[in-house]
Amino acid sequence: EVQLVESGGGLVQPGGSLRLSCAASGFTVSSNYMSWVRQAPGKGLEWVSVIYSGGSTFHADSVKGRFTISRDTSKNTLYLQMNSLRAEDTAVYYCARDQTGLYYFDYWGQGTLVTVSS
Amino acid sequence: QSALTQPASVSGSPGQSITISCTGTSSDVGGYSYVSWYQQHPGKAPKLMIYDVSNRPSGVSNRFSGSKSGNTASLTISGLQAEDEADYYCSSYTSRSTPVFGGGTKLTVL
Numbered sequence: 510e511v512q513l514v515e516s517g518g519g520l521v522q523p524g525g526s527l528r529l530s531c532a533a534s535g536f537t538v539s540s541n542y543m544s545w546v547r548q549a550p551g552k553g554l555e556w557v558s559v560i561y562s563g564g565s566t567f568h569a570d571s572v573k574g575r576f577t578i579s580r581d582t583s584k585n586t587l588y589l590q591m592n593s594l595r596a597e598d599t600a601v602y603y604c605a606r607d608q609t610g611l612y613y614f615d616y617w618g619q620g621t622l623v624t625v626s627s
Numbered sequence: 628q629s630a631l632t633q634p635a636s637v638s639g640s641p642g643q644s645i646t647i648s649c650t651g652t653s654s655d656v657g658g659y660s661y662v663s664w665y666q667q668h669p670g671k672a673p674k675l676m677i678y679d680v681s682n683r684p685s686g687v688s689n690r691f692s693g694s695k696s697g698n699t700a701s702l703t704i705s706g707l708q709a710e711d712e713a714d715y716y717c718s719s720y721t722s723r724s725t726p727v728f729g730g731g732t733k734l735t736v737l
Contacts (some may be wrong), residue, residue, distance in 0.1 A: 553730045557727060559725070612661075618672065
């Protein structure tokens with residue numbers, strides 16, 4: 510059974526850092542396109558970052574230079590390193606699997622809440 | 628990349644059909660047949676309902692259908708049921724090789 514379980518969210522001060530993890534089971538992270546998608550409270554979905562099966566990474570303009578997506582093949586886990594956090598980064602962060610490279614997210618985690626506030 | 632435009636809300640009675648529109652540009656919806664739709668119930672993760680404009684993943688009811696004309700994609704739900712009440716988001720591949728989501732539409736089943 511495919512499962513994605515995020516962790517690492519919490520309260521952080523503006524300018525701080527946080528690393529989110531997404532542990533996968535039932536499939537191989539490195540054989541898929543994996544993304545992070547966030548949702549601010551009461552707002553819509555916003556794509557954040559992707560790592561291709563080949564290892565290339567891309568980030569939304571809103572987080573470029575501050576966030577880094579990566580994976581650990583041995584742990585079958587996806588990560589999102591978030592630096593220089595801002596209030597507008599407050600959101601539930603979901604990891605999601607895409608088998609096609611066309612951003613069709615067929616499996617999602619339960620989400621982890623990141624709150625940036627002093 | 629600006630979000631795709633969806634109506635904030637739609638409503639319908641049980642058994643009726645509703646359509647949610649999703650308008651973009653020639654750099655996203657109009658330029659590619661890579662449109663998807665997601666259903667999200669409160670406090671839950673989104674669920675993929677439609678991909679490639681009109682295809683349904685295994686397990687999704689055939690009451691859900693998708694289409695596209697020019698820069699506008701549409702999701703139609705026929706035979707509305709109470710369990711269909713949720714938020715719906717469209718998404719499209721873009722010329723930047725990244726996705727863009729719509730702002731979301733809240734469906735109310737009266």
